[in-house]
Structures are given as C-alpha cells and as structure tokens.
Amino acid sequence: MLSSVAGTAAIPEISLAWTEHSIAKLRDELIAAHGDSQRLRIQRGLLQVARFWRGDDGDAATFEDFVRAHFAGDQSALDAMFSRLEHLLEHLSGYMHEMNREFRQQLDLDLGPVLAIDELIGGYDPSAHVIDDFFQNKLAFVVLLNFPVTSLAERLTDARLWSRRQWAEVRLAQSFSKRIPAEVNLALAQAEAETGQYVSEYNIWMHHVLNAQGQRLFPPRMRLLSHWNLRDEIKASYTDSSTGLEKQRVIQQVMEQIVNQSIPAVVINNPAVDWNPFTREIAPGAVKDYDRAAASSNSNAAREPDTRYAMLQKTFFAARKADPYSPAAPTLIARRFDENREIPEPRVRAMLEQVLSSPLVPRLANLIQSRLGRRLEPFDIWYSGFRPGSQYSETQLDEMVARRYPTAQAYQQDIPQLLIKLGFSRERAQYLAANIAVDPARGAGHAMGAEMRGQKAHLRTRVEANGMNYKSFNVAAHELGHNVEQTFSLNSVDHIFLKGVPNTAFTEAFAFVFQSHDLELLGLPAPNAKQEAEKTLNDFWATYEISGVALVDMAVWHWMYDHSHASPEELRNATLQISKDVWNKYYAPVFGKEDVVLLGIYSHMIDAFLYLPDYPIGHLIAFQIGEQMKKAGSIGPEFERMVKIGSVAPDLWMENATGRPLEADALLEAAQRSFDVVTNAADH
Numbered sequence: 080m081l082s083s084v085a086g087t088a089a090i091p092e093i094s095l096a097w098t099e100h101s102i103a104k105l106r107d108e109l110i111a112a113h114g115d116s117q118r119l120r121i122q123r124g125l126l127q128v129a130r131f132w133r134g135d136d137g138d139a140a141t142f143e144d145f146v147r148a149h150f151a152g153d154q155s156a157l158d159a160m161f162s163r164l165e166h167l168l169e170h171l172s173g174y175m176h177e178m179n180r181e182f183r184q185q186l187d188l189d190l191g192p193v194l195a196i197d198e199l200i201g202g203y204d205p206s207a208h209v210i211d212d213f214f215q216n217k218l219a220f221v222v223l224l225n226f227p228v229t230s231l232a233e234r235l236t237d238a239r240l241w242s243r244r245q246w247a248e249v250r251l252a253q254s255f256s257k258r259i260p261a262e263v264n265l266a267l268a269q270a271e272a273e274t275g276q277y278v279s280e281y282n283i284w285m286h287h288v289l290n291a292q293g294q295r296l297f298p299p300r301m302r303l304l305s306h307w308n309l310r311d312e313i314k315a316s317y318t319d320s321s322t323g324l325e326k327q328r329v330i331q332q333v334m335e336q337i338v339n340q341s342i343p344a345v346v347i348n349n350p351a352v353d354w355n356p357f358t359r360e361i362a363p364g365a366v367k368d369y370d371r372a373a374a375s376s377n378s379n380a381a382r383e384p385d386t387r388y389a390m391l392q393k394t395f396f397a398a399r400k401a402d403p404y405s406p407a408a409p410t411l412i413a414r415r416f417d418e419n420r421e422i423p424e425p426r427v428r429a430m431l432e433q434v435l436s437s438p439l440v441p442r443l444a445n446l447i448q449s450r451l452g453r454r455l456e457p458f459d460i461w462y463s464g465f466r467p468g469s470q471y472s473e474t475q476l477d478e479m480v481a482r483r484y485p486t487a488q489a490y491q492q493d494i495p496q497l498l499i500k501l502g503f504s505r506e507r508a509q510y511l512a513a514n515i516a517v518d519p520a521r522g523a524g525h526a527m528g529a530e531m532r533g534q535k536a537h538l539r540t541r542v543e544a545n546g547m548n549y550k551s552f553n554v555a556a557h558e559l560g561h562n563v564e565q566t567f568s569l570n571s572v573d574h575i576f577l578k579g580v581p582n583t584a585f586t587e588a589f590a591f592v593f594q595s596h597d598l599e600l601l602g603l604p605a606p607n608a609k610q611e612a613e614k615t616l617n618d619f620w621a622t623y624e625i626s627g628v629a630l631v632d633m634a635v636w637h638w639m640y641d642h643s644h645a646s647p648e649e650l651r652n653a654t655l656q657i658s659k660d661v662w663n664k665y666y667a668p669v670f671g672k673e674d675v676v677l678l679g680i681y682s683h684m685i686d687a688f689l690y691l692p693d694y695p696i697g698h699l700i701a702f703q704i705g706e707q708m709k710k711a712g713s714i715g716p717e718f719e720r721m722v723k724i725g726s727v728a729p730d731l732w733m734e735n736a737t738g739r740p741l742e743a744d745a746l747l748e749a750a751q752r753s754f755d756v757v758t759n760a761a762d763h
C-alpha cells in the first residue's frame with residue numbers, strides 16, 4: 080500500500096491540457112478490461128508516463144493509443160515483457176560496452192603511438208543517445224507504463240518485502256526515471272570541464288613560497304597541485320626531521336589562503352614571482368627554475384577574486400538545471416544520496432558524526448602527540464606516522480616482482496595461483512582466470528568489467544621493459560579484486576538488472592580486500608598484529624579527517640540550494656563559516672585551536688558535485704566487509720557469497736552479507752582493538 084501512495088505523491092504536476100482527461104478515461108477503460116486487481120498498477124503507470132510525456136511526443140489520441148497497445152494487463156503479459164527487456168537491454172549495454180572498449184583501445188593500452196584519429200575515436204561514445212532514442216521511439220514509456228519508479232523511502236521501507244524479481248523491476252524502471260534534455264546535459268558537461276580545468280591548473284610553485292624569515296624551504300621546480308600534492312607534501316614531511324615541521328606550517332598557510340581567497344592571484348600556477356605568505360610580500364622571482372616564457376613577474380598582490388567560489392557555483396547552477404527533469408530525486412543532493420548512494424543523508428550524517436565524536440579520537444590524538452613530541456597543529460589532521468613497516472625494502476620487492484612478472488602475459492598465467500592463495504578453490508580460480516583478460520596499460524592501470532554475460536573483464540596493468548615493479552603489482556592486486564567482483568556479480572547474479580554491487584564504495588571495498596593481501600600474494604609473510612594495528616589506526620585517523628571534510632561539502636550544497644542567488648563572495652563567507660563550525664565542534668577540542676578553515680581545501684568540493692562523502696562512507700563499508708571476511712576465515716568463498724547478492728539497497732545488501740545494516744561500528748571497534756594492541760606493545 081505504502082509504495083503506491085508514496086509513488087504517486089512523488090509525481091508532480093501534469094503539464095499538457097488534455098492529460099488529466101485522457102488519464103481518467105484510460106484508467107476506467109483499463110480497469111474494466113483487466114480487473115480491479117490491476118487498479119494501482121494502472122494508476123501509477125499512467126501518471127509515470129504522463130509525467131515525462133511532452134507535446135512533441137504526440138497528441139491525446141497518440142497517448143491513448145500508446146497506452147492501450149502497451150499496458151501489460153496480467154502477470155503472464157508482464158513476465159513476457161520483462162524477460163524480453165532483460166535479454167535485449169543486456170545485449171544492448173554489452174555490445175555498446177564492447178564498442179567503447181575497442182574504440183578506446185589505443186588510448187588505454189600500451190600499443191605504441193596515439194594518432195590524432197585515436198583521440199577522435201576514443202572520445203566517441205556510441206551509447207550517449209540511447210536514453211533519448213528510447214524516449215523518442217517510446218520504449219522508455221513502455222517501461223514507465225508497466226514498472227514502478229520508486230523513491231528511496233520506498234526502496235528502504237519495502238526492501239525486505241520485495242522478491243528478487245521485484246528488485247529487478249525497480250532497477251529497470253530506475254534507468255528511465257529521468258528525461259534530461261540534451262542542452263541540460265551539455266551544460267553539466269561544460270560546468271564539469273570548466274571547473275575541472277580550473278582545479279587541474281591550480282599549482283603552487285613551492286621553491287618560490289618563502290617561510291616567515293624569507294627563506295626557501297622547498298626544492299627548485301617543485302610544483303604542487305592543490306589540494307592533493309599540498310596535502311601529500313604535508314604527509315611526506317613527517318619523515319623530514321630538519322625542516323619538515325616548518326614546511327608543514329608554510330603549506331598550511333598556503334591552504335588557508337586558498338580557502339579564504341586571500342591568496343594573491345599572481346602566485347597561482349606562476350613560478351616567476353616569490354611569495355611570502357606570512358607577510359603577503361610579492362617580488363619578481365629571484366631564482367629561475369622553469370622553462371616557459373610567458374610567466375608573469377608583476378608584483379601586484381591583488382587577491383584571487385573569489386574565483387574558487389564562482390567555479391563551485393557553476394557546478395551548482397548546472398546541477399540545478401536537471402532538477403525539474405528528475406522527479407524522483409529533484410535536487411543534486413537527493414540524486415547523490417537517494418540515487419547514487421541509496422543511503423539517506425541523515426543516516427550518512429549520523430555515521431560521520433559518530434566517527435567524529437568517538438572517544439577514541441582524543442586518545443589517539445594523545446598518542447600522536449607523544450610520537451611527535453609536540454602539541455598538535457591543525458595540519459596534523461594529515462598525520463601519516465602510523466606505519467605498518469615492512470621487512471623488505473621497495474627495491475627488494477621490485478626485484479621479486481620483476482623476476483616473477485616480466486610481461487603482462489606472465490601475470491595473466493599466474494592468476495589461478497594468486498586466487499588459490501586467497502582461498503578460492505582450484506575450480507573457481509580457473510573459472511575466474513578464464514573470464515579475466517590482462518592487457519598492458521598505458522597509464523597506471525585500471526579494471527574494466529563486462530556488461531554482458533560471457534564477455535570478459537579486463538585487467539589493465541603497467542609493465543615496464545624490465546618487468547613489473549612492486550607499485551604496479553600492488554595496483555594490479557587492487558584491480559584483480561575489481562575484476563573478480565565484476566565477474567561474479569555479472570555472471571552469477573539471478574537478474575541482469577541486479578548485476579554489480581550497491582554503489583562505488585562497495586566496489587572499492589572489494590578491491591581493497593585483495594590489495595591489502597599483496598604481500599601474501601607474493602608468497603611473503605602476512606603483516607603481524609602490530610603492523611595490522613598501525614594500518615587500522617592510519618585508516619581511522621584518515622576517516623576522522625575526511626568525515627569533517629564531507630560534512631563541510633554537504634552543508635555547502637545545502638547553503639547553495641537555500642541561497643540560489645548568492646554572490647561568489649557570499650558563498651565564500653558561508654563556506655568559511657561552515658568550515659569553522661565543523662572544525663570548532665569536532666577538531667578544536669582535540670587540536671586546541673578554534674576557527675581553522677582547512678576542512679574547506681579539498682579541490683573535489685569545487686568540481687565534483689558533492690562527491691566527498693563517498694570517501695568516509697567507503698572507509699566504513701571497507702571495514703565492515705573486511706571484518707566479515709576475517710570472521711569467515713577465508714576470502715574466496717565469502718567473497719563470492721557476498722558479491723552474488725547484487726545491486727539491492729546498501730542496507731539490505733549489508734544485512735545479507737554481514738547480518739548488520741551499514742554502520743560505523745565495525746571501523747570503531749577495529750580501531751579500538753588496534754589502539755590497545757599498539758599502546759600495549761609500546762608498554763613492553
């Protein structure tokens with residue numbers, strides 16, 4: 080009952096003059112023909128079609144003829160329609176995907192020079208217009224007439240009552256629950272490209288950033304991209320006992336000025352001036368460590384004019400254009416949480432707050448403080464001193480890996496042995512190996528799953544002329560985890576519309592399970608309890624850091640929706656206030672300093688449309704899945720059992736996989752255990 084009521088309520092006003100009359104007429108006609116048992120399906124289907132029907136789809140007579148021809152009025156008609164769609168849509172996406180893969184081959188693989196024509200072909204996506212085509216030829220309307228478009232509330236409330244087939248119908252209808260016009264998609268792509276460009280050129284030339292005394296701390300030519308490289312340089316500086324701390328303080332200054340936009344515009348991506356962020360002095364560069372000619376050496380200290388926030392607003396304005404065409408999730412916030420993640424925003428917020436206010440945080444902060452031998456400073460949210468340590472150097476590992484894998488083919492042949500080491504039976508290992516093709520990657524490596532049963536997943540890995548190195552082996556273990564998940568969750572799932580896992584955080588969690596066993600895959604001893612514990616504490620501290628960043632991203636998007644006519648300056652002030660509020664609540668008590676704005680530094684906040692919460696959710700999911708694997712004892716069979724659940728709602732998935740809904744407890748418990756291991760070990 081609940082589902083049909085909520086489903087109807089989710090459909091807003093009906094726009095054409097004749098629709099109301101046609102709907103009433105057809106409803107009575109169809110109920111008379113198919114019986115009162117079909118009443119709810121008939122009402123819902125008519126409204127779903129009407130919601131997306133535009134004037135150019137046809138007049139009242141066309142609408143009525145269409146409905147009469149395509150409503151499946153009994154179970155056997157519906158079954159026939161469902162299985163037809165299941166078969167055809169699998170083949171459509173399967174062959175589209177194969178075309179895409181072939182078209183991108185020269186760009187993705189290490190196959191020699193890339194010609195101009197390869198860029199052209201690789202950029203072409205044959206599937207780009209499929210949804211448009213299916214609204215045009217009315218196949219999308221057939222789906223909307225017969226299968227339920229659901230809200231997240233229904234998918235959560237009714238989740239346990241639905242059969243697998245009902246879940247598959249829900250997923251089928253979801254793929255047609257939006258009809259976004261081409262010009263809106265174009266605006267979205269433009270905003271993404273423009274902000275991505277802004278972010279990707281936001282470099283700081285560190286040799287030209289001076290400390291408070293006017294000295295150069297960073298080497299020539301060091302160019303750090305905000306925020307990733309800046310943050311990673313803070314992390315790397317913990318091992319530099321002479322100038323590390325000072326470097327970290329300088330980088331914090333730089334980051335804060337990027338967030339509050341007091342950074343002089345002339346220092347962005349410009350090595351021709353020297354900048355003292357403490358005194359705000361700018362001078363023509365005294366040292367030349369760059370080759371390009373066009374660098375500007377003017378000493379104008381004018382600040383960046385809120386461009387950062389104007390960019391963020393571009394993504395908001397573009398995202399908002401899609402709102403009217405997405406009735407089941409009418410804001411970008413709803414699309415992210417209700418559709419992409421399928422975890423309600425309040426639940427995500429509660430889990431993040433649980434991590435942030437964990438009693439373990441101050442205790443861990445004390446441990447870090449004692450390891451550093453000083454009071455914490457704000458940049459220590461990126462503390463990187465929990466180190467698993469290893470008895471082998473990177474060079475030794477490189478040699479071992481290169482000997483074993485001189486070519487991508489050698490890795491391919493070893494896949495069954497690798498999988499057997501992870502507890503897969505010989506038969507499963509061979510089956511998986513036969514479904515995974517290893518290709519030499521041009522870049523760092525990636526995994527590409529198939530879209531149709533019988534097609535292979537592809538593992539792209541980097542192999543140098545003198546063989547694979549350890550870094551690539553570690554990445555390949557991650558990608559192999561993806562490929563195994565992709566193979567099972569495509570080929571062993573009961574309905575093709577349920578292939579995969581609930582969302583990308585789950586995909587990554589399975590890849591991390593493989594990656595974290597890379598030493599054992601090399602035949603080396605597994606990390607001991609102390610090493611494991613250090614790694615867990617590292618993950619917990621990273622989750623604490625990124626949970627605050629995610630809360631800022633979420634609050635900023637709400638502010639933008641609440642203040643859609645704001646100026647970039649107003650958005651800047653709001654973002655600063657939000658960053659300070661989150662900091663003051665969850666970090667200031669630990670760090671002993673208020674009003675820090677560092678949580679606003681992430682570049683993804685500017686160009687990634689509310690993506691940041693995926694990081695902490697990913698950590699939580701990875702822990703919950705990892706802990707379950709440990710309980711089961713062996714990875715292989717448990718991995719297969721879990722990924723066969725398919726893409727149902729995350730909570731339902733997690734209950735089937737671990738007996739518990741999605742929650743932060745697995746991470747918090749593991750972190751507490753690890754804290755005890757590390758502090759007890761230190762006592763002895």
Ligand SMILES: [Zn+2]
Pocket residue numbers: 557561586587590
């Ligand atoms: Zn991955």
